[in-house]
Amino acid sequence: MSDEPRLCLIASPTAQAQEAAELLRDRYEWVPVEKATMAVALGGDGFLLQTLHGMLDRRRTLPVFGMNLGTVGFLMNEWSADLLENRIARAKTFTVTPLRMDAVTVDGERISIPAINEVSLLRETRQTAKLEVTVNDRIVMPELVCDGVLASTPAGSTAYNFSAQGPILPLDSALIALTPISPFRPRRWRGAILPERTRIMFRVLDPIKRPVSAVADQAEVRDVATVHVAIDRSSTLTLLFDPEHALDDRITMEQFAT
CATH class of the missing domain: 3.40.50.10330 (Probable inorganic polyphosphate/atp-NAD kinase; domain 1)
Known part of the structure; x- marks a missing residue:
């Protein structure tokens, strides 16, 4: 053969x-x-x-x-x-x-999408988003006020992540970049570099008044309530x-x- x-x-x-x-x-x-x-x-x-x-x-x-x-x-x-x-x-x-994005919308719909480059949360209206950030089941940021936030793989770190002033990650680094997009509060937070085994959860605070969409590479889910992000080792x-x-x-x- x-x-x-x-x-x-x-x-x-x-x-x-x-x-x-x-x-x-x-x-x-x-x-x-x-x-x-x-x-x-x-x-x-x-x-x-x-x-x-x-x-x-x-x-x-x-x-x-x-x-x-x-x-x-x-x-x-x-x-x-x-x-x-x-x-x-x-x-x-x-x-x-790739990453795996598991999103739950305000209406309770559950959607799971892979992301090769990044998962990003973005405000849908002129008002800033308010997000609670949890890492490995621990709340690390009770309130992030921003235009958005993203979690990037090393392969995607030179794309949207870099445009948002996030770090470039070596391809073999086994890391995830967590990068805010135009953060308002806390003003001095510029993001984090996390081990790839990390589980990240975003909870949208006041999702009706301040709606947020979640995007896995090119696929968008609007009006999300919570978004879980983690490396998908099955793919x-x-x-x-x-x-x-x-x-x-x-x-x-x-x-x-x-």
Whole structure:
């Protein structure tokens, strides 16, 4: 039995990604996603996250080699149609463990969604959010008055978390960044760095007058009452990178970007 990976091709609906997909289909052999052992994804970071979430929903995850045909492409390799099989054979493997957001709405609806980058709570109106923050069943902040707060994985620490002035976490750090968004009270709190085994719970204070939404990557749940966040060890994702464009190196160098 051959040890060669069976590749499937997944492309963003954008014209640029579709043109690239046609070029690759002519050059290499592909199988349907159901028979594949590895995926090649063409698009941007948002499309890659969408692809990974689709795998989590189907409970069948494949290693993914992404090529950037979007805007930033932080989680992607450079686009090239040449020597794809050699690149995949040389690729460096990274395992990413997502967060799990378990939210309960004001109406009592329970919703569970994975988050590869971050879980964020955001005010829905002009009024600030008021949140109680609990870590490992201990209330660590009785009242956080803010525009929002987020919990980020190392893989997502250079995205929304970094824009909110949160710390960049090395990919192998086994940490979670807890970062406030425009905090009003307490003024001097700038967040926390927590072990990945930590269980975080947010309770919305006065959720009717000050409604809050919870967002797991790209999926939003409005009018939440409580949100639990923890690493989901039942789900793992594998990303493949060219050795010269490895994700851990990118995350390290982001700390020196100007």
